[in-house]
Amino acid sequence: MKHITCIEDLRQLHKRRVPKAFFDYADRGSYSEDTLRANCDDLAQIKFRQRILVDVSKRDLATTILGEPASMPLVLAPVGLLGMQHGDGEILACRAAQAAGVPFTLSTMSICSIEDVAASVDKPFWFQLYVMKDRGFIKALIERAIAAKCSALVLTVDLQVLGQRHQDIKNGMTVPPEWTLSKIVDFASKPAWVAGVLRGKRRTFGNIVGHIKGTDDITELSQWTASQFDTTLTWKDVEWIRSIWPGKLVLKGILDVEDAEQAAKTGAHALVVSNHGGRQLDGAPSSIEALPEIVDAVGAQMEIMFDGGIRSGQDVMRALALGAKSCMIGRAYVYGLGAGGEAGVAKTFDIIRNELLITMGLCGVNTIAEIDDHVLAV
Ligand code: GLV
Numbered sequence: 001m002k003h004i005t006c007i008e009d010l011r012q013l014h015k016r017r018v019p020k021a022f023f024d025y026a027d028r029g030s031y032s033e034d035t036l037r038a039n040c041d042d043l044a045q046i047k048f049r050q051r052i053l054v055d056v057s058k059r060d061l062a063t064t065i066l067g068e069p070a071s072m073p074l075v076l077a078p079v080g081l082l083g084m085q086h087g088d089g090e091i092l093a094c095r096a097a098q099a100a101g102v103p104f105t106l107s108t109m110s111i112c113s114i115e116d117v118a119a120s121v122d123k124p125f126w127f128q129l130y131v132m133k134d135r136g137f138i139k140a141l142i143e144r145a146i147a148a149k150c151s152a153l154v155l156t157v158d159l160q161v162l163g164q165r166h167q168d169i170k171n172g173m174t175v176p177p178e179w180t181l182s183k184i185v186d187f188a189s190k191p192a193w194v195a196g197v198l199r200g201k202r203r204t205f206g207n208i209v210g211h212i213k214g215t216d217d218i219t220e221l222s223q224w225t226a227s228q229f230d231t232t233l234t235w236k237d238v239e240w241i242r243s244i245w246p247g248k249l250v251l252k253g254i255l256d257v258e259d260a261e262q263a264a265k266t267g268a269h270a271l272v273v274s275n276h277g278g279r280q281l282d283g284a285p286s287s288i289e290a291l292p293e294i295v296d297a298v299g300a301q302m303e304i305m306f307d308g309g310i311r312s313g314q315d316v317m318r319a320l321a322l323g324a325k326s327c328m329i330g331r332a333y334v335y336g337l338g339a340g341g342e343a344g345v346a347k348t349f350d351i352i353r354n355e356l357l358i359t360m361g362l363c364g365v366n367t368i369a370e371i372d373d374h375v376l377a378v
Contacts, residue, residue, distance in 0.1 A: 001339075001340060001343065001344075001347050004339075004347055004351075005351070006312070006351060007311045007312060007332050007335060007336075007348065007351060007352075008311070010332075010335040010336045010338075010339045010340075010344060010347060010348060010351075011027070011331075011335040011339075013335075013338070013339035013340070013344075014026075014085070014334070014335040014336075014337075014338030014339045014344075015027075015338075017190060017192065017193055017338055017339060018085055018086075018190065018193050018338040019183070019186050019187055019190055019193065020171060020186055021168075021171040021172065021173045021183070021186075022081065022084045022085055022173075022338075023338065024167045024168065024171055024173075025081065025084075025165075025167075025168055025171075025173055026079065026081075026085065026330075026331055026334045026335075026338070027331065028165055028166075028167040028168075029163075029165065029277065029278035029279050029282070030163030030164055030165050030278065030279050030280055030281075030282045031163065031164060031166070031282035031283075032282055033278060033282065034278075034282055034283055035275050035278040035281065035282050035283060035284050035285075035286065036277065036278025036279070036282075037278070038278070038285070038286035038289075038309075039275070039277070039278055039286045039287055039288070039308040039309030040309040040311060041286070042286040042288045042289055042309070043286075043288050043309045043310070043315045043318050043319075046288070046318045046321075046322075046376060047376065047377040048314075048317070048359065048362070048363050048375055048376060048377060049363060049374070049375055049376060049377045050362060050363070051362070051363055051364030052364070054364035054365075055366075056360065056361040056364060056365070056366055058366045059357050059360050059361060059365075059366050059367075060366065060367055060368075061073070061353065061356060061357065061368060062368070063325075063326065063368040063369075065102070065103060065303075065305075065325070065326045066103075066151075066152055066248050066250070066269055066270060066303060067248075068103075068151070069101075070101060070102050070103065070326070071100060071101030071102060072100075072101070072102060072349075072352075072353055072356065072368075073316060073320060073324075073325065073326040073327060073368055074100075074102045074316065074326065074327055074328075074329060074349070074352065075102060075103045075104075075105065075126075075305065075326055075327070075328045075329075076093055076094075076097045076102070076103065076104045076105055076328070076329065076330075076333055076345075077105060077277075077307055077328035077329060077330040078105040078106065078107035078108075078126075078128030078154060078156070078252075078330075079107055079330050079333075079334055080107045080108075080109030080110065081107075081109060081110070081111060082107070082110060082111065082112075082334070082337060083110065083111025083112050083197070083200055083201075083202060083203070083206075084111060084197065084203075085334055085337050085338040086193070086196055086197075086200075086337050086338060086341045086344075087195075087196035087197045087198070087199050087200030088112060088120075088196075088199075088200040088201055089111065089112075089200075089337050089341075090106055090107075090110045090111060090112040090116070090117050091112055091116065091117055091120040091121065091201075092337065092341050092342040092345065093333060093337055093342075093345050094106070094117055094120075094121045094125050095120070095121055095342055096333075096336075096342045096343075096345035096346045096348075096349065097125075097345070097349075098121055098122060098123050098125075099346065100346065100349040100353075102349075103125065103126050103151070103152070104125045104126065105125070105126040105127070105128050105152075105154050105328075106125055106126070106127050106128065106150075107128050108127075108128055108129055108130045108141065108207055108208075109130070109205060109207075109208075110205070110206055110207060111200070111201075111202050111203065111204065111205065111206055112200075112201055112202060112206050113202070113206030113207050114127060114141075114144050114145055114148045114150070114206075114207060115144070115148060116201055116202070116206055117148075118148035118149070124149045124150060124151035125150060125151070126150060126151060126152040126153070126154055126250075127145040127148075127150040127152075127153055127154070128153075128154040128155075128156060128252070129141065129142065129145075129153055129154070129155050129156065129241070130156050130159060130228075130229060131155070131230055131233050131237055131241070132228045132229060132230060133228060133229075133230045134228075135240075137211055139244060140211075141207060142241070142244050142245050143244075144207075145245075146245070146246070146247075150247070151247065151248065152247060152248040152249070152250055152269075153241070153245045153247060153248070153249050153250065154250045154252050154272070155238065155241060155249065155250065155251050155252065155268075156252050156253055156276075157233075157238075157251050157252065157253045157254065158252075158253025158254075158255075158274065158275070158276050158280055158281075159229060159253070159276065159280065160229060160230065160231050160233050161229070161231060162229065162280075163276075163279055163280040163281060163282060165279060196341070235262060235266065238251070238266045238268070239266065242266065242267060242268075248269045248270075249266075249267075249268040249269055249270075250268065250269065250270045250271065250272060250305070251263045251266070251268045251270075251271045251272070252271070252272035252274055252305075252307070252328075253272065253274050253275075253276055253280075254271045254272065254273055254274070254294065255273065255274070255275055255284055255285065255287070255290045255294075256290070257293050257294060257297045260294045260297050260298045261297055261298060263298070263302070264297075264298040264301040264302050268302060269302060269303060270302055270303035270304070270305055270325075271294075271298070271302055271303075271304060271305070272305040272306070272307050272328060273287050273290055273291050273294050273304065273305070273306050273307065273308070273324070274287055274306075274307035274308055274328070275287055275290075275308055277307070277308055277309075277330050277331065278308070286308065286309065287306060287307060287308030287309060288306075288308070288309065288318065288319065288322065291304075291306055291319065291322045291323060291324060292322050292323060295322065295323030295324070296323075299323055303325050303326075304323060304324055304325055305324060305325060305326050305327065305328060306319040306324035306326070306327045306328070307327065307328035307329075307330065310327050310328075310329050310332060310352075311331075311332055312351075312352065312355050313351075313352045313353065313354065313355025313356030313357070313358070313359055314355055314356075314359050315327075316352060316355075316356050317356060317359045317360065317363070317371060317375065318376075320368065320371040320372075321371055321372060321373050321375050321376050322373065322376075323372075329348070329352070332348055332352065333345050333348045333349075335348070336348035363375045
C-alpha cells in the first residue's frame with residue numbers, strides 16, 4: 001500500500017474492489033446529498049494558524065475517551081454491513097482498532113454478531129443500538145452486549161424514520177444480494193471480494209438472524225429497516241435503556257442545542273454531534289456547523305464526540321479545535337476495509353495519525369489537550 005497516501009486513495013481502491021451496491025451503500029447519502037457534501041465542505045473551510053519556531057519535538061496524540069486511555073482521539077463509528085465490504089469485516093475492523101489503541105463500535109446491523117466479534121478479539125468493544133419495535137428483542141440484544149462485556153452502548157437517536165438513499169434503490173441493495181445480470185457481471189469482476197465474503201462467517205445480519213423472520217431471506221434492506229424502526233421512540237425510551245444497561249451510554253445523532261440539553265439530563269456520559277453522515281435529514285446543517293453551540297451548551301456536563309465528514313487528520317484537528325473531545329470516523333475506515341481488510345483499516349489509522357501529528361507540528365502544539373480555537377485562523 002505504498003502508493004496510498006490519503007483516504008481518497010483508499011476510497012478509489014474500495015470502489016475498484018467491492019461490488020458497486022456495497023460501495024455505494026457506504027459512500028452515498030440521502031436525497032440530493034447536500035448535507036453529505038456540507039459535512040466535508042464546511043470542515044475544509046476552517047483554516048489553521050501556521051505557527052513557527054515552536055519546539056514540537058514532543059508531540060503526543062494520547063488522550064482519554066469515556067475515561068479510558070486511547071492512543072489518539074478517534075473511534076470507529078458504527079457502520080452496518082461491514083461484513084459485506086470484506087468477509088468478516090466487523091472482526092477485522094475491530095482488530096485493527098484494538099491494535100491501534102482506539103475503540104471500535106459494532107453496529108446492530110452488522111454481519112458478524114456480537115458473539116462472533118467477542119470470540120475473535122482480545123479487548124472489549126462498543127455496541128451500537130437501534131431501538132426497534134420489538135422491545136423484547138432489544139432487551140435481549142442489550143443483555144447480549146452485557147454478556148459480551150461491551151464497554152459502551154452507543155444509542156442511535158436519529159433514525160426513527162429512514163432518509164431515502166436514491167442509490168440504494170437504484171442498485172437494488174439487498175442482503176443477501178438480489179441477483180440481476182449486471183450484479184453477476186459486477187461480482188464476477190471482483191473475485192477477491194467474493195472469495196473473502198464466502199470465507200466469512202456469515203452473509204446476513206448476524207445479530208438478528210433467528211430472531212426476526214425474513215432477514216435470512218432475500219429482503220430489501222430499506223423495506224426491512226423501515227418496518228422495524230420505531231417511530232414512537234421518545235426520551236422515555238432512553239430512560240428505559242438506562243435502566244437495563246449498567247455501563248457507559250453514548251447518544252449518537254444530536255445536532256440541535258435543545259436536544260443536547262435534553263440529552264444532558266438523561267445521565268448519558270457522552271453525545272455524538274452527528275447527522276448520520278448525511279444519510280438522514282438532507283438539508284440539515286453540517287455536523288461541524290452544529291458543534292460549537294452544542295459544546296457551549298453542554299460540554300461541561302458530558303463528553304462531546306464529533307462525527308461527520310472526517311477524512312483526514314486535519315479534519316480531526318478542526319473538530320477538536322471547535323470543542324470535540326474525540327471524533328468518530330465511518331466512511332474513512334470503511335474505505336480502508338474495502339480496499340484491504342484489516343491492513344486497509346490499519347492504513348486509515350496510519351494516514352490520519354500522521355496527518356494529525358504533522359498538522360499539530362505546523363500549528364505549534366504538542367498535545368491533544370492544547371488543541372483549542374487558538375489553532376484556528378479567524
Ligand atoms: C444505517 O444506519 C444507515 O445509515 O444505513
